[in-house]
Amino acid sequence: MAAILLIEDDPLVRRGLQLALRGHGHDVRTADTGEDGLRELRASGPDLVVLDLMLPGIDGFEVCRRVRESSAVPVIMLTARGDDFDVVGGLEAGADDYVVKPVQPTVLDARIRAVLRRGTGSADGVRVHRDLRIDTTALTVTSRGEPVSLTATELRLLLTLSRAPGRVFSRQQLLEEVWEHDYLGDSRLVDNCVQRLRAKIETNPATPEYVQTVRGFGYRFGPL
Amino acid sequence: MTWRPRGLRARLLVAFVLVTVLGAAAAAWSSAGSASRALVDSTQRRLTETVADQVAAVAPQLTYPPDQAALDRLRAAAGPNTLVTYRDLRSVDGADTGLVTEELRGAVRDRGRLVTQRIVTEDDTPWLLVGTPVVATSPDGARTPSGIEVYAVRDLSEVEERIDGLTESAIGTAALALPLAVLLALLAARGVLRPVRDLRDTARRLTAGDLGARSEPQGADELAELTVTVNEMAASLQASMATMSRMQADARRFAADVSHELRTPLATLTAVMEVLETAADGMDADANESARLAITETRRLVRLVEDLMEVSRFDAGTARPRVEDVDVAAAVRDCLRARGWLDRVELAAPAGIVALADRRRLDVIVANLVGNALRHGGPPVRVRVLADREQVWVEVTDGGPGLPEEVLPHVFDRFYKADAARTRTPGSGLGLAIALENARLHGGDLTAGNAEGGGARFVLRLPRHGEDA
Amino acid sequence: MRRIWLAVVLVLLAGCGVQPSGLADAGDAPTGVAPGVTLYFVDPDGRLVPQLRPTDRLGTVTEATSLLLTGVGSDSELHSEIAAGAPPRVVVTTEPGVIHLMVPLTIHDVTPLGIDQLVCTALGAHVQGGGSRSTRVRIDFVQPTRESDVRRTCPLIR
Numbered sequence: 001m002a003a004i005l006l007i008e009d010d011p012l013v014r015r016g017l018q019l020a021l022r023g024h025g026h027d028v029r030t031a032d033t034g035e036d037g038l039r040e041l042r043a044s045g046p047d048l049v050v051l052d053l054m055l056p057g058i059d060g061f062e063v064c065r066r067v068r069e070s071s072a073v074p075v076i077m078l079t080a081r082g083d084d085f086d087v088v089g090g091l092e093a094g095a096d097d098y099v100v101k102p103v104q105p106t107v108l109d110a111r112i113r114a115v116l117r118r119g120t121g122s123a124d125g126v127r128v129h130r131d132l133r134i135d136t137t138a139l140t141v142t143s144r145g146e147p148v149s150l151t152a153t154e155l156r157l158l159l160t161l162s163r164a165p166g167r168v169f170s171r172q173q174l175l176e177e178v179w180e181h182d183y184l185g186d187s188r189l190v191d192n193c194v195q196r197l198r199a200k201i202e203t204n205p206a207t208p209e210y211v212q213t214v215r216g217f218g219y220r221f222g223p224l
Numbered sequence: 225m226t227w228r229p230r231g232l233r234a235r236l237l238v239a240f241v242l243v244t245v246l247g248a249a250a251a252a253w254s255s256a257g258s259a260s261r262a263l264v265d266s267t268q269r270r271l272t273e274t275v276a277d278q279v280a281a282v283a284p285q286l287t288y289p290p291d292q293a294a295l296d297r298l299r300a301a302a303g304p305n306t307l308v309t310y311r312d313l314r315s316v317d318g319a320d321t322g323l324v325t326e327e328l329r330g331a332v333r334d335r336g337r338l339v340t341q342r343i344v345t346e347d348d349t350p351w352l353l354v355g356t357p358v359v360a361t362s363p364d365g366a367r368t369p370s371g372i373e374v375y376a377v378r379d380l381s382e383v384e385e386r387i388d389g390l391t392e393s394a395i396g397t398a399a400l401a402l403p404l405a406v407l408l409a410l411l412a413a414r415g416v417l418r419p420v421r422d423l424r425d426t427a428r429r430l431t432a433g434d435l436g437a438r439s440e441p442q443g444a445d446e447l448a449e450l451t452v453t454v455n456e457m458a459a460s461l462q463a464s465m466a467t468m469s470r471m472q473a474d475a476r477r478f479a480a481d482v483s484h485e486l487r488t489p490l491a492t493l494t495a496v497m498e499v500l501e502t503a504a505d506g507m508d509a510d511a512n513e514s515a516r517l518a519i520t521e522t523r524r525l526v527r528l529v530e531d532l533m534e535v536s537r538f539d540a541g542t543a544r545p546r547v548e549d550v551d552v553a554a555a556v557r558d559c560l561r562a563r564g565w566l567d568r569v570e571l572a573a574p575a576g577i578v579a580l581a582d583r584r585r586l587d588v589i590v591a592n593l594v595g596n597a598l599r600h601g602g603p604p605v606r607v608r609v610l611a612d613r614e615q616v617w618v619e620v621t622d623g624g625p626g627l628p629e630e631v632l633p634h635v636f637d638r639f640y641k642a643d644a645a646r647t648r649t650p651g652s653g654l655g656l657a658i659a660l661e662n663a664r665l666h667g668g669d670l671t672a673g674n675a676e677g678g679g680a681r682f683v684l685r686l687p688r689h690g691e692d693a
Numbered sequence: 694m695r696r697i698w699l700a701v702v703l704v705l706l707a708g709c710g711v712q713p714s715g716l717a718d719a720g721d722a723p724t725g726v727a728p729g730v731t732l733y734f735v736d737p738d739g740r741l742v743p744q745l746r747p748t749d750r751l752g753t754v755t756e757a758t759s760l761l762l763t764g765v766g767s768d769s770e771l772h773s774e775i776a777a778g779a780p781p782r783v784v785v786t787t788e789p790g791v792i793h794l795m796v797p798l799t800i801h802d803v804t805p806l807g808i809d810q811l812v813c814t815a816l817g818a819h820v821q822g823g824g825s826r827s828t829r830v831r832i833d834f835v836q837p838t839r840e841s842d843v844r845r846t847c848p849l850i851r
Contacts, residue, residue: 010488010491010492012488012489012492013488013491013492013495015492016491016492016493016494016495016496017491017495019495019496019499020495020496020498020499023498023499023502080487084544084546101487101491102487102490102491102492102493102494102495102526103491103494103495104494104497104498105494105495105498105499106498182562183555183558183559183562184558184562184583184584184587187548216549260710260711264711269719272719272720276719276720276722276723277723279723280723280724280725280822280823282725283723283724283725283726283751283822283823284725284726284727284750284751284752284753284821284822285750285751285752286725286726286750287749287750288726288727288728288749288750288751289728290726327716328716331716335718336722337718337719337720337721337722338718338719338720338721338722338723339716339717339718339719340714340716340717340719341714341715341716341717342711342712342713342714343713344711344712344713350710350711350713354719356719356722356723357722358722358723358724358725358726359722359723359724359726360724360726360727360821361724361725361727361820361821361822361823362821363731363743363813363816363817363818363820363821363849363850364820364826364849364850364851365820365826365850367722367724370726372726374723380711383711384710384711387710387711388710391710
């Protein structure tokens with residue numbers, strides 16, 4: 001049960017998705033343009049935004065960027081299949097996940113729930129690694145004493161990796177654990193999220209300390 | 225004649241030279257011939273007249289009937305190599321008078337006129353024989369033979385030498401024409417052959433697919449007409465090719481547009497199907513069944529449109545593989561597990577076969593092959609993964625009756641259904657076509673055949689190190 | 694093909710050199726032999742008649758006309774109507790178609806028949822020596838007279 005803002009220009013698709021998501025127990029508000037959506041976002045403060053990329057006026061990418069400027073609210077994009085340009089652009093604009101239209105409501109609901117699930121279910125207190133302090137109970141992160149604002153997905157990625165410092169996670173594993181995708185998950189979600197996370201917690205994102213790349217396999221936390 | 229020049233140039237050259245030289249030779253020969261005839265005639269006339277004149281000049285002074293002295297005088301007047309006879313009397317000078325023929329003597333006696341004859345002796349020396357009777361004329365003009373006959377033998381070697389000179393100069397003239405003829409023939413051949421070569425080059429370019437190739441027609445001869453015709457042919461070919469490819473592109477764009485337009489309503493339908501599904505449980509039986517039919521067919525429609533759009537992307541060349549290192553055995557296993565096929569398929573896949581591939585597209589291929597085997601073939605369905613250093617093979621076989629011979633060439637055709645009665649299968653009819661395109665996108669391929677046991681056998685081959693490895 | 698070439702070469706070769714020929718007519722035979730010269734005199738009936746003077750050969754027009762001037766001879770019924778006594782020397786010149794006799798006589802030394810004697814004798818010798826019968830004779834007398842310009846022909850030789 002979440003408060004969802006659906007930004008979609010086609011009235012019938014919008015209505016259909018609203019009905020379907022309502023059937024899954026969500027409270028769905030809608031907007032038909034990017035401008036409307038941003039206004040509604042400020043007004044109602046939803047738990048999550050489902051955003052169609054093809055919008056009249058300011059497009060989905062721009063909407064996503066503006067959302068990210070002011071808020072850590074999770075964003076799930078609706079894209080056309082096979083349109084890699086949409087996927088890459090959307091992820092770079094800060095989207096947490098994407099689904100391909102036409103989407104089955106069950107699938108979308110699963111993604112929504114995954115993105116909204118902030119914790120990993122294993123709250124074990126506070127993990128401190130050098131200047132990075134991760135509170136697994138309060139779900140807050142500070143770097144050199146400064147609080148870091150992470151989206152739900154970024155936080156879950158950090159929690160998953162830091163649970164076992166030094167252990168290597170493949171992209172596939174991370175997709176299944178963090179995004180709860182099946183075996184066909186898009187590894188670009190991982191790479192993109194890692195980059196955004198590094199930008200927020202690393203001193204120098206080009207030579208990361210905390211989230212390190214294991215070439216040809218995946219990522220690991222540390223070793224520190 | 226066993227040897228014939230092959231090339232057009234050589235044939236033109238030989239023909240031209242032959243005609244020119246023969247013409248020159250004929251002209252030279254004919255002029256030399258008439259000149260030598262005229263020379264012989266005039267010489268002959270001169271010699272004959274000389275003999276006649278000399279005889280006539282001395283005749284009035286001869287005693288008649290003549291005695292030996294008169295004959296000698298007459299013979300001396302007629303010049304050397306002369307024989308004069310009167311009945312039994314003879315006056316001879318020179319050894320060559322023996323050449324005088326009986327034929328000539330008879331003619332002189334019978335005709336009573338001046339007679340000549342040319343002969344050529346064994347040693348190729350030409351001679352002129354002049355024979356004449358000396359006639360007696362009465363004051364009133366009546367002519368009677370006097371019985372005196374004069375035969376003169378004259379050597380024509382000098383004439384022969386002059387004729388030989390004429391012939392030689394004729395041969396020389398003809399020979400002079402030879403280099404000139406060769407030169408002219410070369411020039412003519414070049415003039416004729418250049419457009420031919422141009423045309424050949426154009427035809428080659430057309431054959432190679434350059435439909436814009438044209439030749440510039442030169443002049444107004446048959447070659448120019450041929451060039452114009454070839455150009456017209458190329459233009460019409462180009463036009464129809466352009467029309468065809470435009471129609472093809474139009475058809476593809478139409479397919480892409482149609483699928484794209486279908487996506488929006490399908491998105492709505494997909495969204496509300498679940499709501500309908502939930503609500504259907506509470507409906508009466510007919511409404512429930514109707515709702516379920518609508519749901520099933522909508523899902524089929526969604527799959528069909530998605531497949532159509534995928535095909536459109538292949539046709540448009542916009543499909544790009546997103547390759548990463550994939551454990552092929554794990555990918556196949558995941559594919560089967562995700563569809564709940566693991567317990568219906570015998571999988572032989574050694575772990576650790578890693579290939580550079582698009583995970584989603586590989587899944588599409590395997591799911592399609594295994595799905596077909598499970599639906600159309602008979603158990604047992606086997607999947608084997610094999611590899612060497614460069615390639616990896618995924619082989620899917622079934623225990624069914626196999627693919628009929630007439631079907632084999634068409635299994636990868638779009639919307640090809642082997643069994644006309646089985647048109648209502650869950651597949652879109654595009655599955656194998658898409659699988660093949662996906663295999664090719666990887667730089668691999670997909671082949672269909674029958675296994676030794678009789679079942680259908682599909683083999684996917686992928687390069688392990690990407691398309692260019 | 695080979696045969697055609699051979700034929701061409703043969704034809705070309707045949708054009709070279711002097712070829713034998715058959716018998717060919719080359720015109721009238723020369724003439725001029727005769728057992729003597731023919732002179733013209735007048736018989737008792739006043740007719741012009743030829744007389745063969747056996748000189749063994751024909752001789753020239755000059756010789757014939759000169760001989761005519763010497764007279765008919767003794768044993769004959771013929772006579773000459775050319776005055777006797779003139780020196781028997783005639784100068785003969787010829788130009789195309791005309792024989793020119795310069796006689797040592799005046800027009801009064803001859804009768805018309807005498808003139809015919811001169812003309813016929815000259816023309817006869819001319820024809821016998823191969824000359825044309827249509828040749829005319831002009832007699833040049835020692836004294837100027839219009840008769841000298843007449844071109845004459847012999848009534849017996851047509």
